Amino acid sequence: MRTDLVEPLCVAALNTPSSSASAQVFLRVLNDALFSGLGSADLLLPRVSLGEALPAPADRWLRSAGADLRVRHRVDRVSAVDGGWRVDDEQFEGVVLAASALESARIAASIAPNWSSVAAALPYAPIITVYMSSPDAVLPWPMLALIADQRRPAQFVFDRGQLGAPRGLMAFVISGADAWVDAGIEATVTATRDQAKQALGPWLRGSLTVTQVVTEKRAVPKERIRVDKETVTDEQQVSETLRKEEVEVEGEGRGER
Ligand SMILES: Cc1cc2nc3c(=O)[nH]c(=O)nc-3n(C[C@H](O)[C@H](O)[C@H](O)COP(=O)(O)OP(=O)(O)OC[C@H]3O[C@@H](n4cnc5c(N)ncnc54)[C@H](O)[C@@H]3O)c2cc1C
DSSP: IIIIIIIHHHHHHHHSOOTTTTTTHHHHHHHHHHHHTTTSOOOOOSSOOHHHHHHHHHHHHHHTTOOOOOOOOOOEEEETTTTTEEEETEEEOOOOOSSSSSHHHHTTTTTOOHHHHHHOOOOEEEEEEEEEEETOOOOOSEEOOOOOSSSSOSSSSGGGGGGSSSTTTEEEOOSOOHHHHHOOOHHHHHHHHHHHHHHOOOOOOOOEEEEEEEEEEEEEOOOOOOOOOEEEEEEEOOSOEEEEEEESSTTTTTTOO
């Protein structure tokens, strides 16, 4: 149960090994994913890039609805002014800050200092993806769980060849990869290749070539034990309209990771 269900689900959902993950957040994930009825957690594997699966359709829909979208436009500063907010040199009635936690912390530093310092201090867990190619290999399913431990880094392999990419291309995903980042790319690639040969031997055809390694050091905030649910409230009297923010940074209401 622990090896086959708890470990892989915990590291996949929380990007944190179960030995150090928050049990409260993990229970929330189990409840949402397994006990909340049909459709509460569907496994969907895109056949197109993530950009084409999510942001591109949203972009098209917003533009068709007349929205003014400015992509590749970096916001430098946000400040509160009478009746709204100033974003760089333009004024708006409302602002939704949805950059990364670190960048949002920078932008909000003078508006919401308490929230900003919590957001800036969030610890992150890295994710490494090792892409390998084996000519003509087809796995029995587009996604397989692997047994991972101190010698076998990857928890999942995706057969990208069945998902729109060239046949034989596979993506090995290493979540909660702190130890493998410390070990270095060479050690990680060697261990992942050994793991692939051992676990997928019957389906591999010919050579197994590493084509790309992507390390995202700030992939996902860790959901660790001993980080209590914390609600940070910052208030600033900027005009007659008092703007108030209340952001949950851990626990209830944020169990998606
Ligand atoms: C390898 C990997 C695997 C992952 N797997 C999963 C998974 O299986 N399940 C899951 O739920 N999550 C997963 N995640 C995490 C998930 O991708 C993030 O939680 C999610 O993308 C966060 O979305 P977001 O909109 O909050 O932020 P982001 O996607 O980071 O978007 C923030 C946007 O803000 C923009 N921006 C930043 N600064 C500024 C600025 N100053 N001005 C204007 N724009 C700015 C950025 O360009 C970016 O477009 C994974 C992440 C990685 C890296």
